[in-house]
Amino acid sequence: xxxxxxxxxxxxxxxxxxxxxxxxxxxxxxxxxxxxxxxxxxxxxxxxxxxxxxxxxxxxxxxxxxxxxxxxxxxxxxxxxxxxxxxxxxxxxxxxxxxxxxxxxxxxxxxxxxxxxxxxxxxxxxxxxxxxxxxxxxxxxxxxxxxxxxxxxxxxxxxxxxxxxxxxxxxxxxxxxxxxxxxxxxxxxxxxxxxxxxxxxxxxxxxxxxxxxxxxxxxxxxxxxxxxxxxxxxxxxxxxxxxxxxxxxxxxxxxxxxxxxxxxxxxxxxxxxxxxxxxxxxxxxx
Amino acid sequence: xxxxxxxxxxxxxxxxxxxxxxxxxxxxxxxxxxxxxxxxxxxxxxxxxxxxxxxxxxxxxxxxxxxxxxxxxxxxxxxxxxxxxxxxxxxxxxxxxxxxxxx
Numbered sequence: 001x002x003x004x005x006x007x008x009x010x011x012x013x014x015x016x017x018x019x020x021x022x023x024x025x026x027x028x029x030x031x032x033x034x035x036x037x038x039x040x041x042x043x044x045x046x047x048x049x050x051x052x053x054x055x056x057x058x059x060x061x062x063x064x065x066x067x068x069x070x071x072x073x074x075x076x077x078x079x080x081x082x083x084x085x086x087x088x089x090x091x092x093x094x095x096x097x098x099x100x101x102x103x104x105x106x107x108x109x110x111x112x113x114x115x116x117x118x119x120x121x122x123x124x125x126x127x128x129x130x131x132x133x134x135x136x137x138x139x140x141x142x143x144x145x146x147x148x149x150x151x152x153x154x155x156x157x158x159x160x161x162x163x164x165x166x167x168x169x170x171x172x173x174x175x176x177x178x179x180x181x182x183x184x185x186x187x188x189x190x191x192x193x194x195x196x197x198x199x200x201x202x203x204x205x206x207x208x209x210x211x212x213x214x215x216x217x218x219x220x221x222x223x224x225x226x227x228x229x230x231x232x233x234x235x236x237x238x239x240x241x242x243x244x245x246x247x248x249x250x251x252x253x254x255x256x257x258x259x260x261x262x263x264x265x266x267x268x269x270x271x272x273x274x275x276x277x278x279x280x281x282x283x284x285x286x
Numbered sequence: 287x288x289x290x291x292x293x294x295x296x297x298x299x300x301x302x303x304x305x306x307x308x309x310x311x312x313x314x315x316x317x318x319x320x321x322x323x324x325x326x327x328x329x330x331x332x333x334x335x336x337x338x339x340x341x342x343x344x345x346x347x348x349x350x351x352x353x354x355x356x357x358x359x360x361x362x363x364x365x366x367x368x369x370x371x372x373x374x375x376x377x378x379x380x381x382x383x384x385x386x387x388x389x
Contacts, residue, residue, distance in 0.1 A: 009287045016294045036361040041301040236290060 007078075007086055011217065014081050014224075018216030019044035021223070021247050025183060028251030047212035055205030060113025069111055070207045073104045073214045080221040084228070088151035091138045094225060095131075101218070102128050105190050108211075109199030120198035123189045129266040130180045130187065133173040133273040140170040140280045141229060150228060157232030164230040167283060169276035171230045175246075176272050178222050182250040186257040187265045223247075289343050296347040300354025308359035317362035325364055329356040329371030337375035338382060 023043035030037025057066065080097045083089040102124060109121030142148055144167055145156045157163055164171040180187040191198035200211050220243075227234060227242040234242065260268065312318065335349025356364040356371065 006287065009291050013287065013291050013294060016291075016298060020294075020298070039301070039305055039358055039361060041298060041305060041358055044298065045302070 003086075007082055010081050010086050011078055014077075014085070014217040014220040015047075015213055016044065016216075017243070018218070018220035019047055019212075021243055022183065022216060022219055024244065025247050025251045025254075028248055029184060029255040032252055032255035043212070043216070047209055047216065050209030050212060051206055053205040053209075055207060058113055058202050061202070062111045062113065065107065066111040066203075067207065069104055069108045070203060070210045070214075073101070073108070074210055074217075076100045076104060077214045077217040077221060081217060084150065084221050084225055088154065089149065091141065091148045091150060091153075091229070094221075095134060095138055098134055099131060102131065105199050108203065109190070112199070112202035114202040116195045116197075116201040117199050120190045120195050120201075123192075123195075123262055124199065126262050126266050127180075127187070127189050129269050130177055132270060133177045133276070136273050136277040137170045137174040137177070140167055140173075140277065140284070143281070143284055144170075150225075153229050154233050162230060162232045167280050169279040169283070171226075173273055173276040173280075174226055174230065176269060178226055178246065179250055179253060180269065181219065181222055182254055184254045184259075185250070186254065186260045187269060188259065189262045189265050192259050292343065292347050293350050297350040297354040300351035301358030303351075304355035304358035304364070305360065307355070308363055312360055312363065321366050321370075322363070325356050325359065325367045326370060328352050329364070329367040330374045331371075332356065333368075333371035333375030334378055337372075337379045 020040060020043075023038070023040035026043065027037040027040050057063065076097055080094060083093045083097065105124040105127075106121050109117035109119075109124060111117075138148065141153065141163065144163065145153050147153060147156070153163070160166070176187075179185055182188070183191075191200070195201065200208065203211055223243045223246055224239065226246065227239055231238075231242065259265075329352070332349050332352025332355070335345050336353055339345035339349060353368075353371070356367050358364075
């Protein structure tokens with residue numbers, strides 16, 4: 001029973017904190033672009049608002065997949081919370097969570113029947129390249145620490161210092177993944193502005209609320225994971241500071257960079273992943 | 287973890303209440319310059335509680351609610367008040383630390 005309460009509390013925290021941080025992200029981007037921007041609570045209010053809006057299902061939608069995929073997305077990131085902040089489980093499961101997230105992006109786009117969603121679906125296949133930095137970072141962490149268990153990685157850093165100092169290029173690689181996941185990112189080809197909101201375009205009302213709920217949790221889990229596996233045992237206040245700092249950096253980058261062409265985006269991510277992987281291997285073994 | 291959830295909820299409720307209060311008070315389509323005394327008092331009180339009473343769940347949560355109230359005001363409002371609040375909170379924290387070291 002305690003585990004269930006722990007999971008519930010962590011999911012609520014992930015949703016609330018993730019929403020606030022995404023709201024802060026929008027605010028930072030707005031301030032960099034010399035706009036007042038919305039209040040930081042706006043993202044959360046939008047998420048909650050959609051739960052009470054009328055839901056409509058397009059005639060072209062492929063049911064029940066169109067609805068089911070939204071639930072799958074929420075379940076996927078709740079599993080992310082359980083494996084990460086709750087149980088400090090295996091990084092491989094989180095890699096699996098991210099891989100399923102890509103499948104959800106793909107299928108949410110294709111199931112709606114919208115041309116925007118379908119284009120986003122095609123790009124989701126291309127953007128699977130974002131998993132390369134994640135997989136490479138996980139492999140490098142394993143080479144360095146000898147474990148994929150988050151709890152043991154935290155203990156390793158408690159004894160040997162933060163991994164961000166010993167394998168900084170792996171941390172950079174993981175940061176690229178976070179940058180890719182951030183809203184209005186130069187690498188966010190599945191949600192490019194020419195696709196409206198990409199695979200989310202045809203999800204309305206309650207379903208959109210669910211999508212935003214999942215994205216808040218996703219952003220929190222990604223930031224938590226980055227801070228935990230590269231900066232070691234941190235207190236709550238340092239998690240807050242770290243998440244705000246990362247959001248500032250990604251907000252600044254996204255506000256000042258244009259969206260890359262899909263091919264350029266994928267090649268950039270693969271090039272950075274390759275360079276960082278080889279660089280980190282050299283740092284570990286030489 | 288429940289205490290962190292309470293803190294988050296207190297802060298978020300503060301943000302929402304502050305936003306509603308601010309939009310009700312300022313209906314004009316432009317931003318008025320200058321400090322607002324009620325918001326300033328709330329910010330100072332909130333930051334004093336947040337910085338100096340973080341060991342007490344109730345006081346810290348009330349502090350976060352008050353801090354959120356001012357931060358959450360309509361865009362353009364509450365910045366100066368927040369900065370002064372942080373300054374006063376830190377000043378009182380330093381004074382308390384100095385006195386506790388002396389005695």
